[in-house]
Amino acid sequence: MTSIRKYYQYMIGAVIAGAVMSGPPSVAQTSDKMYRPSEATIYRDASYRGPAMAVSEEKSDLGLSWPVNSIRVGSGSWQLCERAYFRGQCRTVNRDTARLNNSQRGMTVQSIRPLGGGGGGGGDWQNPPARGESARGSFAEFHTQPATNGRRVLACASGSSTASCAARTADNWCRSIGWGGSAREHMESVDRRVYLADVLCVRTGY
Numbered sequence: 001m002t003s004i005r006k007y008y009q010y011m012i013g014a015v016i017a018g019a020v021m022s023g024p025p026s027v028a029q030t031s032d033k034m035y036r037p038s039e040a041t042i043y044r045d046a047s048y049r050g051p052a053m054a055v056s057e058e059k060s061d062l063g064l065s066w067p068v069n070s071i072r073v074g075s076g077s078w079q080l081c082e083r084a085y086f087r088g089q090c091r092t093v094n095r096d097t098a099r100l101n102n103s104q105r106g107m108t109v110q111s112i113r114p115l116g117g118g119g120g121g122g123g124d125w126q127n128p129p130a131r132g133e134s135a136r137g138s139f140a141e142f143h144t145q146p147a148t149n150g151r152r153v154l155a156c157a158s159g160s161s162t163a164s165c166a167a168r169t170a171d172n173w174c175r176s177i178g179w180g181g182s183a184r185e186h187m188e189s190v191d192r193r194v195y196l197a198d199v200l201c202v203r204t205g206y
Contacts, residue, residue: 039054039055039056039073039074039075039076040054040055040056040071040072040073040074040076040078040093040112040114041053041054041055041071041072041074042055042068042070042071042080042109042112043068043069043070043071043072044066044067044068044069044106045069045070046069046070046098046099046106047070047098047099048070048072048096048098049070050066050069051066055078055112056192057113057114057192057193058112058113058114059111059112059113060084060085060086060111060113060160061084061085061110061111062084062109062110062111062112063110064109064110066106067105067106067107067108067109068080068100068106068107068108068109069099069100069101069106069107070097070098070099070100071093071096071097071100072096073093073094073095073096073097076094076114076115077092077093077094077114077115078092078093078094078112078113078114078115079091079092079112079113079114079115080092080093080100080107080109080111080112081109081110081111081112082107082108082109082110083110083111084110084111085111086111086113086158087111088110091107092115113158128151128152128190128191129147129150129151129152130145130146130147130150130151130152130153131145132144132145132146132147132197133145139202139203140179140183140200140201140202140203141177141179141200141201142198142199142200142201143198143199143200143201144197144198145188145195145196145197146170146173146196146197146199148173148176152190152195152196153169153173153195153196154169154193154194154195154196155169155187155194155195155196156169156194157169161187161194163187166185166186166187166194166196167182167185169185169196170182170185170196170199173196173199173201174199174201174202177201179201179202179203180201180202180203180204181201181202181204182199182200182201182202183200183201183202184198184199184200185197185198185199185200186198186199
C-alpha cells in the first residue's frame with residue numbers, strides 16, 4: 001500500500017511539474033468562441049410580456065409571486081418545476097414558448113435549472129471543451145480536466161455540487177474509461193458552473 005501511495009504522489013507531482021514548466025495556457029487554449037453558458041428568461045404573461053426574470057444557472061427556490069406564462073430560451077434545455085428544489089410537476093423546454101399553458105393561469109414555477117444529462121457527462125451543448133493534460137501509469141491515470149466527447153464533465157449533473165456528488169461522478173467517469181474508480185478528485189468553477197478537475201483514476205478503491 002505504501003509503494004502505491006508513493007506512486008500516486010510521484011505521478012501527480014510529475015503532472016503538476018510539467019504544467020508549471022509549460023507555463024499558463026494561452027487565451028486561445030482556454031476559450032472557445034462556440035461556447036455559451038445556458039440562459040433563459042421567464043415571463044409572467046404570454047407572448048413574452050409583463051414582469052420577467054433572466055436566469056443563467058440553477059435556481060432551486062425562485063420565490064416567484066406570479067405564474068409563468070412564457071419563456072425565451074437563449075441556449076440549452078431548461079427544467080421548470082412547480083415546487084422548490086425541483087419537486088412536484090416539472091416541464092422541460094428547449095425553445096422559445098409564447099404560451100406554456102392553454103389557460104390564462106400559466107404555470108407555477110418555483111425552481112428552474114439547465115439540464116445536462118446523467119452519469120457525469122453533462123450536455124455537450126452547455127459544457128466548454130476540455131483542454132487538460134493526462135498521465136497514465138500501470139495502476140492509475142491522472143486527468144486535469146476529465147472529458148466526455150471532448151467536453152468538460154460537470155461535478156454534479158443535477159442538484160448542488162457537493163464533494164460527495166463529485167466523488168460519485170468521478171467514480172462513474174473513471175469506470176466509463178476502463179478504471180475501477182476515482183482515488184482523488186477536485187472541483188473547478190467556470191462561468192458559475194462546477195466541473196471535475198484533477199481526477200486520479202485507479203484500478204481498485206484507494
